[in-house]
Protein backbone atom coordinates (compact mmCIF):
# COMPACT_ATOMS: atom_id res chain seq x y z
CA UNK A 394 0.00 0.00 0.00
CA UNK A 395 0.97 3.61 -0.35
CA UNK A 396 2.27 5.72 2.45
CA UNK A 397 -0.76 7.68 3.61
CA UNK A 398 1.26 10.87 3.67
CA UNK A 399 2.39 12.31 0.42
CA UNK A 400 5.97 13.24 -0.11
CA UNK A 401 6.10 17.02 -0.11
CA UNK A 402 9.40 16.98 -1.99
CA UNK A 403 11.61 19.73 -0.70
CA UNK A 404 8.91 21.55 1.19
CA UNK A 405 8.66 21.78 4.91
CA UNK A 406 5.34 23.08 6.08
CA UNK A 407 5.59 23.98 9.70
CA UNK A 408 1.86 24.06 10.07
CA UNK A 409 1.67 20.66 8.46
CA UNK A 410 -0.15 18.95 11.30
CA UNK A 411 -2.74 21.63 11.58
CA UNK A 412 -3.53 21.95 7.93
CA UNK A 413 -3.51 18.26 7.37
CA UNK A 414 -6.54 18.00 9.63
CA UNK A 415 -8.75 18.76 6.65
CA UNK A 416 -7.38 15.71 4.87
CA UNK A 417 -6.78 17.86 1.81
CA UNK A 418 -3.12 16.92 1.74
CA UNK A 419 -3.57 13.20 2.31
CA UNK A 420 -2.23 11.02 -0.41
CA UNK A 421 -5.35 8.93 -0.87
CA UNK A 422 -7.58 11.98 -1.11
CA UNK A 423 -5.45 13.56 -3.78
CA UNK A 424 -5.22 10.24 -5.58
CA UNK A 425 -8.99 9.96 -5.40
CA UNK A 426 -9.42 13.44 -6.86
CA UNK A 427 -7.20 12.49 -9.79
CA UNK A 428 -9.63 9.71 -10.70
CA UNK A 429 -12.14 12.34 -11.77
CA UNK A 430 -13.21 12.39 -15.39
CA UNK A 431 -11.03 15.29 -16.46
CA UNK A 432 -7.92 13.24 -15.68
CA UNK A 433 -8.98 10.37 -17.95
CA UNK A 434 -7.03 11.54 -20.94
CA UNK A 435 -3.87 12.07 -18.91
CA UNK A 436 -4.14 8.65 -17.29
CA UNK A 437 -4.53 7.08 -20.69
CA UNK A 438 -1.50 8.84 -22.10
CA UNK A 439 0.62 8.11 -19.05
CA UNK A 440 -0.41 4.46 -18.62
CA UNK A 441 2.78 2.92 -19.84
CA UNK A 442 5.01 4.87 -17.48
CA UNK A 443 5.93 7.18 -20.28
CA UNK A 444 5.82 10.95 -19.87
CA UNK A 445 3.34 13.01 -21.82
CA UNK A 446 4.15 16.65 -22.45
CA UNK A 447 5.58 17.55 -19.05
CA UNK A 448 3.32 15.19 -17.12
CA UNK A 449 4.58 12.03 -15.43
CA UNK A 450 3.01 9.30 -13.34
CA UNK A 451 4.79 8.67 -10.06
CA UNK A 452 3.53 6.45 -7.20
CA UNK A 453 0.21 6.52 -9.02
CA UNK A 454 0.01 10.31 -8.84
CA UNK A 455 0.00 12.52 -11.91
CA UNK A 456 2.67 15.15 -11.55
CA UNK A 457 3.85 17.97 -13.73
CA UNK A 458 7.51 18.77 -14.20
CA UNK A 459 8.23 22.46 -13.91
CA UNK A 460 11.89 23.44 -13.63
CA UNK A 461 12.91 20.03 -12.25
CA UNK A 462 10.18 20.13 -9.60
CA UNK A 463 7.52 17.45 -9.77
CA UNK A 464 4.32 19.24 -8.86
CA UNK A 465 1.18 17.31 -7.97
CA UNK A 466 -1.58 18.07 -10.44
CA UNK A 467 -4.92 19.10 -8.94
CA UNK A 468 -8.18 19.87 -10.64
CA UNK A 469 -9.58 23.42 -10.21
CA UNK A 470 -12.13 22.48 -7.52
CA UNK A 471 -9.60 20.67 -5.42
CA UNK A 472 -7.10 23.50 -5.93
CA UNK A 473 -9.67 26.00 -4.82
CA UNK A 474 -10.16 24.12 -1.54
CA UNK A 475 -6.43 23.83 -0.98
CA UNK A 476 -5.94 27.52 -1.68
CA UNK A 477 -8.74 28.58 0.65
CA UNK A 478 -7.13 26.46 3.36
CA UNK A 479 -3.67 27.85 2.78
CA UNK A 480 -4.97 31.40 2.52
CA UNK A 481 -6.70 31.07 5.88
CA UNK A 482 -3.97 29.15 7.69
CA UNK A 483 -1.22 31.48 6.60
CA UNK A 484 -2.92 34.65 7.84
CA UNK A 485 -4.87 35.65 4.73
CA UNK A 486 -1.87 36.14 2.47
CA UNK A 487 -2.33 37.95 -0.82
CA UNK A 488 -2.91 36.33 -4.19
CA UNK A 489 0.68 36.18 -5.39
CA UNK A 490 2.01 34.79 -2.12
CA UNK A 491 -0.74 32.23 -2.08
CA UNK A 492 0.10 31.15 -5.60
CA UNK A 493 3.82 30.84 -4.80
CA UNK A 494 3.02 28.77 -1.72
CA UNK A 495 0.65 26.53 -3.66
CA UNK A 496 3.22 26.08 -6.40
CA UNK A 497 5.69 24.66 -3.91
CA UNK A 498 3.86 21.37 -4.21
CA UNK A 499 0.86 21.68 -6.47
CA UNK A 500 -0.03 22.61 -9.98
CA UNK A 501 -3.35 23.45 -11.54
CA UNK A 502 -4.23 25.01 -14.84
CA UNK A 503 -4.66 28.78 -14.40
CA UNK A 504 -3.65 28.48 -10.74
CA UNK A 505 -2.33 32.03 -10.64
CA UNK A 506 -5.70 33.42 -11.60
CA UNK A 507 -7.41 31.02 -9.21
CA UNK A 508 -5.28 32.23 -6.29
CA UNK A 509 -6.23 35.83 -6.99
CA UNK A 510 -9.88 34.88 -7.15
CA UNK A 511 -9.74 33.01 -3.84
CA UNK A 512 -8.27 36.08 -2.13
CA UNK A 513 -10.66 38.48 -3.82
CA UNK A 514 -13.63 36.52 -2.58
CA UNK A 515 -12.48 35.99 0.99
CA UNK A 516 -14.98 37.71 3.27
CA UNK A 517 -12.43 38.42 5.98
CA UNK A 518 -10.13 40.07 3.49
CA UNK A 519 -12.91 42.11 1.93
CA UNK A 520 -13.71 43.63 5.31
CA UNK A 521 -10.26 44.03 6.75
CA UNK A 522 -7.96 45.11 3.96
CA UNK A 523 -7.96 48.75 2.96
CA UNK A 524 -9.08 49.47 -0.55
CA UNK A 525 -6.63 51.25 -2.73
CA UNK A 526 -9.16 53.41 -4.44
CA UNK A 527 -12.00 55.68 -3.44
CA UNK A 528 -15.26 55.48 -5.28
CA UNK A 529 -16.39 58.78 -6.58
CA UNK A 530 -18.67 60.53 -8.94
CA UNK A 531 -19.24 64.07 -10.13
CA UNK A 532 -20.07 66.48 -7.41
CA UNK A 533 -22.80 69.04 -7.70
CA UNK A 534 -23.06 72.22 -5.75
CA UNK A 535 -26.08 73.58 -3.99
CA UNK A 536 -27.08 76.83 -5.65
CA UNK A 537 -28.88 79.48 -3.66
CA UNK A 538 -30.40 82.62 -5.13
CA UNK A 539 -31.44 84.60 -2.10
CA UNK A 540 -31.10 85.29 1.57
CA UNK A 541 -32.97 82.60 3.57
CA UNK A 542 -33.18 80.28 0.55
CA UNK A 543 -31.14 77.75 2.48
CA UNK A 544 -29.64 77.70 5.94
CA UNK A 545 -27.52 74.99 7.44
CA UNK A 546 -27.43 74.00 11.07
CA UNK A 547 -25.22 72.00 13.38
CA UNK A 548 -24.07 71.62 16.94
CA UNK A 549 -20.60 72.08 18.35
CA UNK A 550 -20.82 69.82 21.36
CA UNK A 551 -19.09 69.33 24.66
CA UNK A 552 -17.26 72.56 25.34
CA UNK A 553 -16.10 73.35 28.85
CA UNK A 554 -19.24 74.50 30.71
CA UNK A 555 -19.13 78.27 31.05
CA UNK A 556 -20.86 80.92 33.16
CA UNK A 557 -24.44 79.76 32.95
CA UNK A 558 -23.70 76.12 32.45
CA UNK A 559 -23.78 76.29 28.67
CA UNK A 560 -21.67 73.57 27.16
CA UNK A 561 -22.77 73.34 23.52
CA UNK A 562 -23.28 75.66 20.60
CA UNK A 563 -25.94 75.57 17.92
CA UNK A 564 -24.79 77.27 14.73
CA UNK A 565 -27.11 78.50 11.99
CA UNK A 566 -25.61 79.80 8.75
CA UNK A 567 -27.43 81.38 5.86
CA UNK A 568 -25.77 79.99 2.76
CA UNK A 569 -26.43 83.00 0.54
CA UNK A 570 -25.30 85.81 2.82
CA UNK A 571 -22.93 83.66 4.97
CA UNK A 572 -24.64 85.25 7.96
CA UNK A 573 -23.99 83.25 11.13
CA UNK A 574 -25.87 82.97 14.40
CA UNK A 575 -24.35 81.19 17.36
CA UNK A 576 -26.59 79.93 20.17
CA UNK A 577 -25.04 78.62 23.39
CA UNK A 578 -27.15 75.73 24.69
CA UNK A 579 -27.37 73.47 27.72
CA UNK A 580 -28.03 70.33 25.76
CA UNK A 581 -27.91 69.04 22.26
CA UNK A 582 -31.06 67.35 21.15
CA UNK A 583 -34.06 67.84 18.88
CA UNK A 584 -35.92 70.25 21.19
CA UNK A 585 -32.91 72.49 21.63
CA UNK A 586 -32.29 72.58 17.88
CA UNK A 587 -35.94 73.46 17.18
CA UNK A 588 -35.88 76.14 19.84
CA UNK A 589 -32.79 77.79 18.34
CA UNK A 590 -34.23 77.60 14.84
CA UNK A 591 -37.41 79.27 16.12
CA UNK A 592 -35.38 82.06 17.72
CA UNK A 593 -33.59 82.58 14.42
CA UNK A 594 -36.89 82.70 12.51
CA UNK A 595 -38.41 85.19 14.97
CA UNK A 596 -35.49 87.52 14.47
CA UNK A 597 -34.52 87.06 10.82
CA UNK A 598 -37.43 85.41 9.08
CA UNK A 599 -38.36 81.95 7.84
CA UNK A 600 -35.94 79.97 5.68
CA UNK A 601 -37.20 77.98 2.69
CA UNK A 602 -34.89 75.02 3.19
CA UNK A 603 -32.80 73.78 6.05
CA UNK A 604 -29.77 71.54 5.64
CA UNK A 605 -28.75 69.25 8.50
CA UNK A 606 -26.55 66.22 8.84
CA UNK A 607 -27.72 62.73 9.72
CA UNK A 608 -27.35 63.02 13.48
CA UNK A 609 -30.28 61.44 15.28
CA UNK A 610 -31.33 64.76 16.82
CA UNK A 611 -32.09 66.03 13.30
CA UNK A 612 -32.97 62.78 11.59
CA UNK A 613 -36.30 62.14 13.30
CA UNK A 614 -40.02 62.66 12.76
CA UNK A 615 -40.42 65.42 15.32
CA UNK A 616 -37.72 67.57 13.76
CA UNK A 617 -38.98 67.08 10.22
CA UNK A 618 -42.67 67.51 11.06
CA UNK A 619 -42.22 70.61 13.20
CA UNK A 620 -40.32 72.33 10.42
CA UNK A 621 -42.50 71.18 7.56
CA UNK A 622 -45.51 72.57 9.44
CA UNK A 623 -43.84 75.94 8.98
CA UNK A 624 -43.29 75.16 5.32
CA UNK A 625 -39.58 74.57 5.75
CA UNK A 626 -38.10 71.78 3.69
CA UNK A 627 -35.51 69.75 5.56
CA UNK A 628 -32.57 68.38 3.56
CA UNK A 629 -30.17 65.86 4.98
CA UNK A 630 -26.61 65.61 3.82
CA UNK A 631 -25.17 62.18 3.26
CA UNK A 632 -23.70 60.40 6.22
CA UNK A 633 -20.01 60.84 6.90
CA UNK A 634 -19.23 63.06 4.02
CA UNK A 635 -18.51 66.50 5.37
CA UNK A 636 -18.45 68.05 1.90
CA UNK A 637 -22.15 67.29 1.67
CA UNK A 638 -22.81 69.76 4.46
CA UNK A 639 -21.35 73.24 4.16
CA UNK A 640 -21.98 73.77 7.90
CA UNK A 641 -18.76 71.93 8.47
CA UNK A 642 -16.88 74.86 6.99
CA UNK A 643 -18.70 77.45 9.08
CA UNK A 644 -18.32 75.36 12.21
CA UNK A 645 -14.58 75.42 11.62
CA UNK A 646 -14.67 79.17 11.23
CA UNK A 647 -16.59 79.62 14.48
CA UNK A 648 -14.25 77.24 16.30
CA UNK A 649 -11.23 79.08 14.96
CA UNK A 650 -12.38 82.43 16.35
CA UNK A 651 -13.44 80.92 19.67
CA UNK A 652 -10.06 79.27 20.05
CA UNK A 653 -8.37 82.56 19.31
CA UNK A 654 -10.34 84.34 22.00
CA UNK A 655 -10.50 81.72 24.70
CA UNK A 656 -7.48 79.48 24.43
CA UNK A 657 -6.30 80.60 27.86
CA UNK A 658 -9.63 80.35 29.64
CA UNK A 659 -11.69 77.68 27.92
CA UNK A 660 -14.68 78.22 30.16
CA UNK A 661 -14.89 81.86 28.99
CA UNK A 662 -16.20 81.03 25.56
CA UNK A 663 -19.80 82.07 26.23
CA UNK A 664 -18.73 85.67 26.76
CA UNK A 665 -17.10 85.74 23.33
CA UNK A 666 -19.94 84.36 21.28
CA UNK A 667 -21.19 87.82 20.31
CA UNK A 668 -17.69 88.85 19.19
CA UNK A 669 -17.34 85.79 17.01
CA UNK A 670 -20.68 86.53 15.36
CA UNK A 671 -19.56 90.10 14.71
CA UNK A 672 -16.18 89.06 13.33
CA UNK A 673 -17.94 86.90 10.77
CA UNK A 674 -21.01 89.04 10.07
CA UNK A 675 -19.39 92.46 10.01
CA UNK A 676 -16.48 91.76 7.66
CA UNK A 677 -16.76 91.20 3.90
CA UNK A 678 -16.95 87.54 2.98
CA UNK A 679 -14.17 86.41 0.66
CA UNK A 680 -16.55 85.15 -2.01
CA UNK A 681 -19.49 87.55 -1.86
CA UNK A 682 -17.27 90.53 -0.96
CA UNK A 683 -20.18 91.82 1.10
CA UNK A 684 -20.71 91.84 4.84
CA UNK A 685 -23.08 89.00 5.77
CA UNK A 686 -24.92 91.34 8.15
CA UNK A 687 -25.60 93.80 5.30
CA UNK A 688 -27.05 91.12 3.06
CA UNK A 689 -29.15 89.73 5.89
CA UNK A 690 -30.38 92.99 7.44
CA UNK A 691 -30.19 95.37 4.43
CA UNK A 692 -28.24 97.69 6.70
CA UNK A 693 -24.50 98.25 6.94
CA UNK A 694 -23.05 96.98 10.21
CA UNK A 695 -21.29 99.49 12.50
CA UNK A 696 -17.76 100.42 11.47
CA UNK A 697 -14.88 102.08 13.34
CA UNK A 698 -14.99 104.95 10.87
CA UNK A 699 -17.80 107.26 9.90
CA UNK A 700 -20.11 105.75 7.32
CA UNK A 701 -19.62 107.00 3.78
CA UNK A 702 -22.40 109.11 2.37
CA UNK A 703 -24.97 106.84 0.77
CA UNK A 704 -23.68 106.58 -2.76
CA UNK A 705 -23.26 102.85 -2.96
CA UNK A 706 -25.46 100.76 -5.26
CA UNK A 707 -28.82 99.75 -3.92
CA UNK A 708 -29.42 96.49 -2.14
CA UNK A 709 -30.97 94.63 -5.08
CA UNK A 710 -28.08 95.46 -7.39
CA UNK A 711 -25.60 94.25 -4.83
CA UNK A 712 -27.58 91.06 -4.21
CA UNK A 713 -27.58 90.40 -7.93
CA UNK A 714 -23.80 90.76 -7.94
CA UNK A 715 -23.49 88.35 -5.02
CA UNK A 716 -25.64 85.84 -6.90
CA UNK A 717 -23.21 85.90 -9.84
CA UNK A 718 -20.17 85.63 -7.60
CA UNK A 719 -21.61 82.64 -5.79
CA UNK A 720 -22.46 80.97 -9.07
CA UNK A 721 -18.96 81.50 -10.44
CA UNK A 722 -17.37 80.23 -7.21
CA UNK A 723 -19.58 77.15 -7.23
CA UNK A 724 -18.80 76.46 -10.89
CA UNK A 725 -15.08 76.68 -10.40
CA UNK A 726 -15.23 74.54 -7.26
CA UNK A 727 -17.23 71.88 -9.09
CA UNK A 728 -14.86 71.98 -12.07
CA UNK A 729 -11.83 71.64 -9.84
CA UNK A 730 -13.23 68.78 -7.79
CA UNK A 731 -14.52 66.93 -10.82
CA UNK A 732 -11.19 67.16 -12.59
CA UNK A 733 -9.67 65.16 -9.72
CA UNK A 734 -12.00 62.25 -10.37
CA UNK A 735 -10.55 59.79 -12.83
CA UNK A 736 -12.99 56.94 -12.58
CA UNK A 737 -16.66 57.44 -11.90
CA UNK A 738 -18.65 55.02 -9.88
CA UNK A 739 -22.41 54.78 -10.03
CA UNK A 740 -24.35 52.26 -8.00
CA UNK A 741 -27.82 51.08 -8.87
CA UNK A 742 -30.74 49.90 -6.75
CA UNK A 743 -30.11 46.26 -5.87
CA UNK A 744 -26.32 46.61 -5.82
CA UNK A 745 -24.49 45.32 -2.80
CA UNK A 746 -21.96 47.59 -1.11
CA UNK A 747 -19.69 47.93 1.89
CA UNK A 748 -19.51 51.09 3.98
CA UNK A 749 -16.36 52.57 5.41
CA UNK A 750 -16.73 52.16 9.11
CA UNK A 751 -16.46 55.19 11.28
CA UNK A 752 -13.00 54.91 12.75
CA UNK A 753 -13.54 56.39 16.14
CA UNK A 754 -11.19 55.14 18.79
CA UNK A 755 -13.36 53.42 21.35
CA UNK A 756 -10.71 52.50 23.87
CA UNK A 757 -13.26 52.65 26.63
CA UNK A 758 -14.92 49.64 25.07
CA UNK A 759 -11.69 47.80 24.50
CA UNK A 760 -11.44 48.83 20.88
CA UNK A 761 -8.92 50.84 18.99
CA UNK A 762 -9.65 52.38 15.63
CA UNK A 763 -6.55 51.09 13.89
CA UNK A 764 -7.49 47.49 14.50
CA UNK A 765 -11.16 47.85 13.76
CA UNK A 766 -12.35 46.40 10.49
CA UNK A 767 -12.36 49.33 8.05
CA UNK A 768 -15.58 48.25 6.35
CA UNK A 769 -19.01 47.20 7.50
CA UNK A 770 -21.82 45.59 5.59
CA UNK A 771 -22.78 44.27 3.15
CA UNK A 772 -25.82 46.42 2.51
CA UNK A 773 -28.24 46.82 -0.39
CA UNK A 774 -28.57 50.02 -2.40
CA UNK A 775 -32.25 50.93 -2.42
CA UNK A 776 -32.27 54.43 -3.83
CA UNK A 777 -29.91 56.59 -5.83
CA UNK A 778 -30.48 60.28 -5.11
CA UNK A 779 -28.08 62.12 -7.39
CA UNK A 780 -25.44 59.59 -8.44
CA UNK A 781 -23.37 60.48 -5.38
CA UNK A 782 -25.81 59.83 -2.55
CA UNK A 783 -27.36 56.46 -1.89
CA UNK A 784 -29.89 55.06 0.54
CA UNK A 785 -28.82 51.73 2.01
CA UNK A 786 -30.81 48.97 3.66
CA UNK A 787 -29.80 45.71 5.29
CA UNK A 788 -29.58 42.77 2.89
CA UNK A 789 -33.03 41.49 3.93
CA UNK A 790 -34.42 44.94 3.11
CA UNK A 791 -35.93 45.32 6.56
CA UNK A 792 -33.79 47.96 8.18
CA UNK A 793 -32.74 51.31 6.80
CA UNK A 794 -29.06 52.00 7.30
CA UNK A 795 -29.00 55.55 6.05
CA UNK A 796 -27.85 57.83 3.29
CA UNK A 797 -24.23 57.63 2.23
CA UNK A 798 -21.96 59.50 -0.10
CA UNK A 799 -20.37 57.46 -2.88
CA UNK A 800 -16.88 57.98 -1.44
CA UNK A 801 -17.81 56.03 1.70
CA UNK A 802 -18.99 53.06 -0.35
CA UNK A 803 -17.27 50.16 -1.99
CA UNK A 804 -18.72 47.58 -4.39
CA UNK A 805 -19.11 44.16 -2.86
CA UNK A 806 -18.74 40.87 -4.68
CA UNK A 807 -22.04 39.08 -4.25
CA UNK A 808 -20.58 35.59 -4.13
CA UNK A 809 -17.82 35.63 -1.54
CA UNK A 810 -16.60 32.45 0.00
Ligand SMILES: [Zn+2]
Nearest residue numbers: 485515517518
Ligand atom coordinates in the same frame (compact mmCIF):
# COMPACT_ATOMS: atom_id res chain seq x y z
ZN1 LIG B 1 -8.66 36.27 3.48
